[in-house]
Amino acid sequence: MLIKKTADIRSSQVTSKSLYLDRRKFLAGAATLAGAVAVGGVACVSAAAPEPTQGGQKLPGVVKGQFNTDEKQTPYKDITNYNNFYEFATDKYEPAALAKSLRTRPWTVKVEGMVQKPKTYDIDSLLKLATLEERVYRHRCVEGWSMVIPWVGYSFSKLISQVQPLGSAKYVEFTTLNDPAQMPGVRYRVLDWPYTEGLRLDEANHPLALLTFGLYGEVLPNQDGAPVRIVLPWKYGFKSCKSIVRIRFMDKEPATAWNKAAPNEYGFYSNVNPNVDHPRWSQAKERRIGEFFKRPTLMFNGYRDQVASMYAGMDLKKYY
Numbered sequence: 001m002l003i004k005k006t007a008d009i010r011s012s013q014v015t016s017k018s019l020y021l022d023r024r025k026f027l028a029g030a031a032t033l034a035g036a037v038a039v040g041g042v043a044c045v046s047a048a049a050p051e052p053t054q055g056g057q058k059l060p061g062v063v064k065g066q067f068n069t070d071e072k073q074t075p076y077k078d079i080t081n082y083n084n085f086y087e088f089a090t091d092k093y094e095p096a097a098l099a100k101s102l103r104t105r106p107w108t109v110k111v112e113g114m115v116q117k118p119k120t121y122d123i124d125s126l127l128k129l130a131t132l133e134e135r136v137y138r139h140r141c142v143e144g145w146s147m148v149i150p151w152v153g154y155s156f157s158k159l160i161s162q163v164q165p166l167g168s169a170k171y172v173e174f175t176t177l178n179d180p181a182q183m184p185g186v187r188y189r190v191l192d193w194p195y196t197e198g199l200r201l202d203e204a205n206h207p208l209a210l211l212t213f214g215l216y217g218e219v220l221p222n223q224d225g226a227p228v229r230i231v232l233p234w235k236y237g238f239k240s241c242k243s244i245v246r247i248r249f250m251d252k253e254p255a256t257a258w259n260k261a262a263p264n265e266y267g268f269y270s271n272v273n274p275n276v277d278h279p280r281w282s283q284a285k286e287r288r289i290g291e292f293f294k295r296p297t298l299m300f301n302g303y304r305d306q307v308a309s310m311y312a313g314m315d316l317k318k319y320y
């Protein structure tokens, strides 16, 4: 069963896959030992083009953002070859090749629901809505692996202020493209497509919540959620909905893909919490991709000072 498979991947296989990646680097003459290479955005640089629209093209005007961790950044090669993107495949190594079939231009994002100013944004106008910042965030998957990723984007709150939510709006829903012609994985009902995710409005307005267009200073590769995704560093990775086509403001908690698939395993909040185990494994430790030994997982993934007040008084075992 799929969900079991996801869980089974988390520990032993992550180690061996990570070592496998390093071995491939070694064979390619690109590295010598696991974790010994600091690759700074080297792969996939394509020929010069007028518009930065393809994964690997430089994004202009990126400034250094806030909340950046100075932990060692995960190499570009690992960030872009070890992906969860079930619309393409349940295997983590396959989206890198299969997602090449995704057409990211033209692309629109419909922002609708309980807002005063609903609007359909063309991706290039969305990209220019605010100054692009580099945000180096920890990225913790519920399966137990983690990375450090220099994302490029701007706080989602910038978009929220454009569309002006009504007083009745309490939640935001994100929806991924669902096109079997471009996404071979959606031909299989491993999840109830389209992939949806959601946040409370205050979470969505938190400055850490990043509307993301790139990584390592370049346009997002398709497998990482091009042309636009959300990134929520204090939550498990599955909350970060990729390749978004719709954003809807609502008064009720939106249904979310993984919660529908396994409600007792994946809650609405999904804040990183080492003290609340997944029903089938501990969340106390994580394996940073490229490292051998596990490290302790931090409360709210290390963003406690920034986000804890949003959950004051809540029983985090109940609201997992």
Ligand code: MTE
Pocket (backbone or CB within 6 Å): 079, 082, 083, 084, 085, 086, 087, 140, 141, 142, 176, 195, 223, 224, 225, 236, 237, 238, 239, 240, 241, 242, 243
């Ligand atoms: N978004 C969509 N549409 N489909 C997915 O399968 N996987 C999620 C999340 N967003 C997923 C998704 C999971 S489980 C994780 S851990 C992150 O994307 C992985 O992001 P990355 O591949 O850029 O590391």
